[in-house]
Amino acid sequence: MNLSKEQELLVADYSHITYNRDYLSLRNIRRHSYTNTFDHSVRVAYLAGKMAEYIHADVDSTIKAALLHDFCLTNYNEENDHPGWYLFYHPVEAAENAEAFDLTKQERRAILSHMFPMAMVPTSKIGWMITLSDKIVAVYEKTYGVKKIKDRSVYFLHRLAFR
Ligand SMILES: [Fe+2]
């Protein structure tokens, strides 16, 4: 599955993050069956940015934190010796790696809480938009290949959120 034109524009606009060598390596980590962690993060950022616009929150900060929400370099699809469960450690490592891009306290907390309710509760609009956008995008990506669903609810989501 590809990124839309608008999402490709976002990649270019945030090149200080998206062209970073480590960040680009997220393209090699498969995610949700049909995509990779780089494209997934761009979709989450695009949708969260739209939500931020809608509720008059800080769009730039939302997009930045959303781009970085899964910035963990462990490939969880392959056998690895990382201790613990990816589900729990990836937000912590993403926040640590994202410090290279000068996070605000709020952006850091938003990254740490994006796995809510499996992680801490989001405490800002940014945090809530990222956790919500992440879940919507995950459903869309997971069900991308299911024709029956694609023809109905997810197609609707696709039109609403991704174009
Ligand atoms: Fe995540």
Ligand SMILES: [Fe+2]
């Ligand atoms: Fe995610």
